[in-house]
Amino acid sequence: HKYHLELELEDVLDKDSTVNCTAEVLYHLGNKNIAPDVQFKLEGELKNTDEADNVFYNRIKSLEKELVAENIPDNHGNVSPEMEPIHLLAWVASGYVIWQNSTENTKFQLAQIKHVKQVKRSDEYLEFDYKILLHEMLTQEIIPWQMTVLWHPQHGVEVTRDSRQPKEASE
Amino acid sequence: MRGLVLLAALVAAAAGTETFVGHQVLRIIPTSDEELQKVQELQDLEELQLDFWLAPRGLGHPVDVRVPFPSLQPLKAHLEANGVSYSIMIEDVQELLDQEQMEMLRGRRQMPITTNTFNYASYHSLDEIYTFMDLLVAENPNLVSKLEIGRSTENRPLYVLKFSKGGTNRPAVWIDTGIHSREWVTQASGVWFAKQIVLDHENDKDLASVLDKMDIFLEIVTNPDGFAFTQTQNRMWRKTRSKQSGSICVGVDPNRNWDAGFGGSGASGNPCSETYHGPYANSEPEVKAIVDFVKNHGNIKAFVSIHSYSQLLLYPYGYTRTPVPDQKELHEVSAKAVAALSSLYGTNYKYGSIITTIYQASGGTIDWTYNQGIKYSFTFELRDTGRYGFLLPAKQIVPTAQETWLALKVLMLHARDHLN
Numbered sequence: 001h002k003y004h005l006e007l008e009l010e011d012v013l014d015k016d017s018t019v020n021c022t023a024e025v026l027y028h029l030g031n032k033n034i035a036p037d038v039q040f041k042l043e044g045e046l047k048n049t050d051e052a053d054n055v056f057y058n059r060i061k062s063l064e065k066e067l068v069a070e071n072i073p074d075n076h077g078n079v080s081p082e083m084e085p086i087h088l089l090a091w092v093a094s095g096y097v098i099w100q101n102s103t104e105n106t107k108f109q110l111a112q113i114k115h116v117k118q119v120k121r122s123d124e125y126l127e128f129d130y131k132i133l134l135h136e137m138l139t140q141e142i143i144p145w146q147m148t149v150l151w152h153p154q155h156g157v158e159v160t161r162d163s164r165q166p167k168e169a170s171e
Numbered sequence: 172m173r174g175l176v177l178l179a180a181l182v183a184a185a186a187g188t189e190t191f192v193g194h195q196v197l198r199i200i201p202t203s204d205e206e207l208q209k210v211q212e213l214q215d216l217e218e219l220q221l222d223f224w225l226a227p228r229g230l231g232h233p234v235d236v237r238v239p240f241p242s243l244q245p246l247k248a249h250l251e252a253n254g255v256s257y258s259i260m261i262e263d264v265q266e267l268l269d270q271e272q273m274e275m276l277r278g279r280r281q282m283p284i285t286t287n288t289f290n291y292a293s294y295h296s297l298d299e300i301y302t303f304m305d306l307l308v309a310e311n312p313n314l315v316s317k318l319e320i321g322r323s324t325e326n327r328p329l330y331v332l333k334f335s336k337g338g339t340n341r342p343a344v345w346i347d348t349g350i351h352s353r354e355w356v357t358q359a360s361g362v363w364f365a366k367q368i369v370l371d372h373e374n375d376k377d378l379a380s381v382l383d384k385m386d387i388f389l390e391i392v393t394n395p396d397g398f399a400f401t402q403t404q405n406r407m408w409r410k411t412r413s414k415q416s417g418s419i420c421v422g423v424d425p426n427r428n429w430d431a432g433f434g435g436s437g438a439s440g441n442p443c444s445e446t447y448h449g450p451y452a453n454s455e456p457e458v459k460a461i462v463d464f465v466k467n468h469g470n471i472k473a474f475v476s477i478h479s480y481s482q483l484l485l486y487p488y489g490y491t492r493t494p495v496p497d498q499k500e501l502h503e504v505s506a507k508a509v510a511a512l513s514s515l516y517g518t519n520y521k522y523g524s525i526i527t528t529i530y531q532a533s534g535g536t537i538d539w540t541y542n543q544g545i546k547y548s549f550t551f552e553l554r555d556t557g558r559y560g561f562l563l564p565a566k567q568i569v570p571t572a573q574e575t576w577l578a579l580k581v582l583m584l585h586a587r588d589h590l591n
Contacts, residue, residue, distance in 0.1 A: 012558065068259060075406045076294050077564030109557040111407065117258050133407065135560055137481075138530050140424075140445035142407045166231055 001104060002026045011047060012088075019044040027104050035100045053153040056085040060126055066118040067128075073112065086116055089157065090130055093149040096159045098134070107137035114144070125150045131165065143167075191264035193240030196224065199250070199257045200233050209253050210234050219246060237264060286310060291363050291572075293565045294355055297327075297399050300392055303362055304330060311369050320390075321460025324413040327395040329460050334368050334387040342590055344381070344473040344583050347390040347461070350425050350536070351409045352397025354479040356553050356563045356571055361391035361477070363572035364579070381583045384590065385472065388464075394425055394457055407561065411455050415442035423449035426478075428458045431538035432490025437531035448534050461536075465543065473547035473586035474540040475579065480560050481529065481552035482520045484509050484578065487541040489525030489532035497546050498524070504585050505549070508578035515574040518554065525550065547586045551575060 003025045011017035023040040060067060072087050073079045079087050090113050098108040111133040119127040127150050134143045144165035150158040201207035210227045213219070219242040225235040238246055250257055261267055283289040283299070286306050295303070308315045314334055321329045335341065348361030368387060371378045381387070392398055396412035410422030420443035427438035430452035434440070438448035453459045465471055486501040488494075495501065505522040512520055525532055529552070537548035554563055554571045563571070 068262075070260070073559060073562045073564070075401075075562065077559050077562040077567075109560055111560050112562060115258075115260075135407075139439075140409060142445070 001029070009042075012091075014047070017047055019046060032103050036102055038099065050153065052085075057126065057153050060118065063118075066120055068115075068117045069113075070115050071112065072116070086128070087113065089128065089149060089151060090116070090132060092157050093130065093147055093159050094132055094134065094145075096157075097145060097147055097162050100162075105138055109135045109137070111135040111142060119148075125152045125155070127151075191237075191268060193243070194237055194264040195240075195243060195259055196235055196237045196261035196264060197246075197257045198233050198235050198260045199255060201227065201230055201255070203230070206253075206255050209250075209255050213246075221246070235260060237261075286366055286369075289362075289366070291359075291366065292569050294359055294568070295362070296402055297392060297395055300358065300362060301328075301330065304332060304365070304391070307332070307365055307369060314369060314372060315365075318388075320464045321456055323394070323396045323457055324411060324455070325396045325399075327399070329390070329395070329457060330392070331388050331390045331464070332365055334372070334382065334389070336372075336382045338386075340468070340470055341384065341386045342470050342472045342586075343386040343388055343468065344475070344586060345388045345390075345465070345471050346475045346477065346579065347393045347536075348477045349391060349398060350393040350457075350476060351478055352394045352401045353407050353409050353561045354553075355401070355561065356479050356568055357477045358392055358398065359565075359568045360553065360572040360575055361389060363569065364576060365389055365391065367572075367576055377580050377584055381580075381587050384587055385583070387583075388471075390461070393461075396457075397422070409445050410447065411457055413449075413455060415447075415450070418442040420447075423447055423455050425455055425458050426476075426536055427532065427534040428452060428455050429462070429534050429536050429539035431535065431542055432488075432533040435490055435533040437490055437526075437533035446532075452534065462539075465540065465545075471540075471545050472590065473549075473582060474537060474545045475549045475551065475582065476536045477551045477553065477575075479553040479563065480555055480557065482518065482554060482556050483528055483550075483552040484512075484520055484522040485525045485528055485537075485550045485552070486522075487524065487535075487538045487548055489529075489535040490538050492526055494524065495541060501547070501549075504547070504582060507585075508549075508581040511581045512574045512578040515577060516570055518574055547582060549582060551578070 005023045005025065007021045007023060009019045009021050020043040021040055023038060026037040028034045028036065069083055069086065072083050091110055094110040102108065113130060113132050115131040117129050119129055121127050127148065130147045130149060132145050132147065134145055136143060144167060145162065146165055147162040148160045150160055199210055201210050207227060207230060213221060214223065220239050221242065222237040223234070224237060225233055227234045283303065283306065286303060289303055304317055308317050314336065316333045318331045318333055319328050320331050323329060346364065349358035368378065372382055373379055394411060397408050397410060400408045400412060410424050412422055414421060424438070424446045427446050427448040433452040434448055439446045441447060449455060453462055484505050486505060509520045509522050512518060521528060525535065537550050541548040553575060554567055
């Protein structure tokens, strides 16, 4: 099935900043293991985030020990200011994972970052190993997922590895 | 040196305090049989005094181990030499314990003595909410009373607050929150509603006119076992905590356990599923208690069951596409209620029947209540639409409760104006 969408994108960090967008989404019949095709066109420009990107990039680059964190947001919905970019990065990366695993009968959201650890690299990229929880609306399931995320201010986000994880027995 | 450490440990044990200074908790996820074996072998190295928080179970399953400070270096060297990768989950166990201790003391000092000092803008434990209820009743004995309508699987009392200005078996409004335990903004909103009714029952003309003719029943923690579990073990727990025969999985979805289209499409027969309907309708004591209450009362006119998240106002049916006979009226009231809700902070809600607006769901609460003759049966899905989802920041509790209350008043007023 093919869908034609007219969307308004709203900047999560600035509700007054919006951009219109048109998209075509094609869900493949039969083989549910192929991600839907997405074509889109932005009618306008996304905000420039170079400054914030560089601040975050330099902060992480200058850490003495690799970053490690858990439960973002915490159980009460709190995200510390230092962890906000880590949270946003997970949102973007989980968007890719969600796209790759979507069908016409799924609606995924990132529920929580259970664990994130930075992986040391010798090149200029930042690498993070995330364990996230995805919430699927129709089944109401909470699905643990691992994703390895590369990021660089000029080169953007890439998910280099991702895999569904088994659920713990206590859950 | 080791003798001294042993001596120190003995002394600490004798003194009754154990210290975890410098201890770390490592996480190892074995991804090969060799790795798994190496990790299993660690369990036999007694002199390292390793404390397995999560014992080795199999490939892909995390192994968490607390490592005393003296064993850190040798253990890490051993792991690295054998190509077993690990991550540091807790850098310093004692630091974490000290932090937790501080927070607990801080919390304890804030234990409310009156409902005026209760912090409505934060999430609370089950004990704190039950204390709040008793305080509210004690402060307003002429308006509020507490009923126990049953007990949960784990024998926790199921409490309902009754708000009444008198009369006998007046027509009533029922509101429940927290039936799905992970939806924390709902229990928190329930607490706020309770206080708001007390504050406004005389000066708010709409609320006063409702209470002149009707009673309000409010069950704040509809699933206390699940709620306790979200606080201690798994923040994402949704269902009840009943054991299911023939399965290691626990719990039934209390919003699939009602006798309306029970077991049909829109619920799962798998005990491990989040939408497991249970072995039979009303198998869950949390559900049975409400069913018995509603049937015994016999005069409930409006029934509202509150969930999160998605920002929706829904009316029956969920189990079938057949529209309810009162579809037109329920749709119009919903439009009014949503308009009132949005008027406060601009929060956007959609509304409609469950099956056309969210998904097919069988055995749901308001399908049953509607079929019992309670025309004004509604379900809310509160904030947000997914940014925080179940983990809604505490600072959004009060705004959420405030806007929802405006919608609830529209529904209650409509019920009051259509009493026959």
